[in-house]
Amino acid sequence: MKQVKYDVIVVGAGPAGSLAAIHAAKGGAKTLLLEKDRDIGYPVRCAEGVSHIGLTNYVALDPRWIRSTIKDAILIAPDSTQVPVATNNEMGYIIDRRIFDYDLAMLAAKEGVEVQTKAYVYDLLKAENGAVTGVKLDYMGKKLEIASKIVIGADGVESRVGRWAGLHTAVKIKDMESCAQFTVAGINVDPGKILFYFGESWAPGGYLWVFPKGNNLANIGLGVNGERTGLGCALDLLSKFLKNHYPEASILTTVAGGVPVAKTLKRITTDGLLLVGDAARTVNPISGGGIATGMLSGKLAGEIAAEAIEKGDFSNSYLENYSKKWSKAQGKNHERLYRVKEVIFRLTDEELNSLAAKVINIPVSERTLLRIFKTLFMNRPALMKDILLAIAGL
Numbered sequence: 334m335k336q337v338k339y340d341v342i343v344v345g346a347g348p349a350g351s352l353a354a355i356h357a358a359k360g361g362a363k364t365l366l367l368e369k370d371r372d373i374g375y376p377v378r379c380a381e382g383v384s385h386i387g388l389t390n391y392v393a394l395d396p397r398w399i400r401s402t403i404k405d406a407i408l409i410a411p412d413s414t415q416v417p418v419a420t421n422n423e424m425g426y427i428i429d430r431r432i433f434d435y436d437l438a439m440l441a442a443k444e445g446v447e448v449q450t451k452a453y454v455y456d457l458l459k460a461e462n463g464a465v466t467g468v469k470l471d472y473m474g475k476k477l478e479i480a481s482k483i484v485i486g487a488d489g490v491e492s493r494v495g496r497w498a499g500l501h502t503a504v505k506i507k508d509m510e511s512c513a514q515f516t517v518a519g520i521n522v523d524p525g526k527i528l529f530y531f532g533e534s535w536a537p538g539g540y541l542w543v544f545p546k547g548n549n550l551a552n553i554g555l556g557v558n559g560e561r562t563g564l565g566c567a568l569d570l571l572s573k574f575l576k577n578h579y580p581e582a583s584i585l586t587t588v589a590g591g592v593p594v595a596k597t598l599k600r601i602t603t604d605g606l607l608l609v610g611d612a613a614r615t616v617n618p619i620s621g622g623g624i625a626t627g628m629l630s631g632k633l634a635g636e637i638a639a640e641a642i643e644k645g646d647f648s649n650s651y652l653e654n655y656s657k658k659w660s661k662a663q664g665k666n667h668e669r670l671y672r673v674k675e676v677i678f679r680l681t682d683e684e685l686n687s688l689a690a691k692v693i694n695i696p697v698s699e700r701t702l703l704r705i706f707k708t709l710f711m712n713r714p715a716l717m718k719d720i721l722l723a724i725a726g727l
């Protein structure tokens with residue numbers, strides 16, 4: 334690692350960090366991407382589901398990333414009523430994040446980004462006025478300080494970069510999903526179908542997923558609302574589900590982690606710093622999906638960082654253009670989806686069963702998620718408006 338001054342340092346090489354680095358470099362900024370782990374893309378703490386649009390909006394699809402192509406989705410009510418949802422044939426994929434994240438960092442390197450693993454950022458450098466001016470890192474047992482004009486914090490759900498810069502990054506416990514997941518082998522699952530289980534006995538205040546990866550392999554996991562349980566409980570619930578539904582499964586990987594199903598942080602920039610991805614809380618509050626939205630925030634932040642370098646203005650007032658762009662592109666939608674989430678993850682088992690009984694009568698070709706939400710929010714016009722605007726992306 335060269336100890337020269339960079340224009341932009343990105344902390345964390347997940348999808349958000351790599352996209353930020355790619356777009357900063359594309360805009361002409363001399364960029365360094367730092368990752369604390371030994372390998373980019375590993376360990377994986379993700380169910381690896383992403384929509385076709387969510388992926389291809391930001392990168393050209395490489396077939397090596399795809400473990401299975403999803404054509405069907407089934408919602409399963411607490412009383413076990415199965416509700417297939419109408420989908421188009423290009424719904425999405427279960428990807429392999431070990432390969433995907435690695436490739437994104439390779440794309441960054443191709444754009445001229447210097448990438449460095451085993452580089453653990455433990456603090457920020459700051460000017461007297463508090464502006465962020467670089468990072469302090471631990472690299473191979475050595476403490477280094479590297480200066481930059483801008484730092485992009487892409488350090489994931491447990492992000493500390495924002496807090497070090499003085500931003501308010503805390504997430505309320507009710508806005509965290511406590512997740513557990515097994516990657517299991519030797520089970521008989523349809524490789525084109527994803528399953529979602531709802532209700533108190535599967536995942537209180539969240540949902541349980543079965544995401545097939547081909548070759549009789551699947552990511553099976555669940556998220557429980559932070560107010561409802563501790564992490565131990567998520568693992569207990571998951572073990573119970575596996576014993577009941579797939580007693581033959583062999584568990585190849587066990588992961589646990591939090592997903593912030595919150596609104597995006599009020600402030601995601603300060604002098605010399607931008608936050609992206611999970612660090613900025615860009616996860617879709619309903620689905621808990623953060624790959625695509627993380628890439629979007631990374632792209633926008635990288636572009637603004639490059640513009641700021643060109644203009645020689647790294648002040649918060651310039652970098653705030655990133656927050657504005659994020660808010661227009663997705664942030665406002667997240668606020669709507671957040672309001673909807675507050676209602677749907679509080680539905681009782683009886684309410685979920687009654688909804689399933691109603692929507693199962695809709696012909697399957699017309700049973701879109703929008704129709705299901707319309708049935709649910711028939712008497713709640715404000716939430717109906719939120720859903721309509723969110724789906725239209727306005």
Ligand SMILES: Cc1cc2nc3c(=O)[nH]c(=O)nc-3n(C[C@H](O)[C@H](O)[C@H](O)COP(=O)(O)OP(=O)(O)OC[C@H]3O[C@@H](n4cnc5c(N)ncnc54)[C@H](O)[C@@H]3O)c2cc1C
Nearest residue numbers: 345347348349369380381382454489590610611622623624
């Ligand atoms: C169980 C589970 C299932 C999920 N399933 C899905 C799903 O199916 N689909 C979906 O879209 N999303 C899913 N998510 C969410 C998704 O994984 C995240 O939203 C996404 O990875 C966010 O990308 P990111 O780049 O912001 O952060 P990350 O992917 O977390 O990357 C952050 C990177 O920063 C590095 N880092 C952290 N601190 C430092 C430091 N101090 N110095 C240097 N490097 C550092 C980390 O090692 C990591 O590589 C799931 C999450 C969990 C926990």
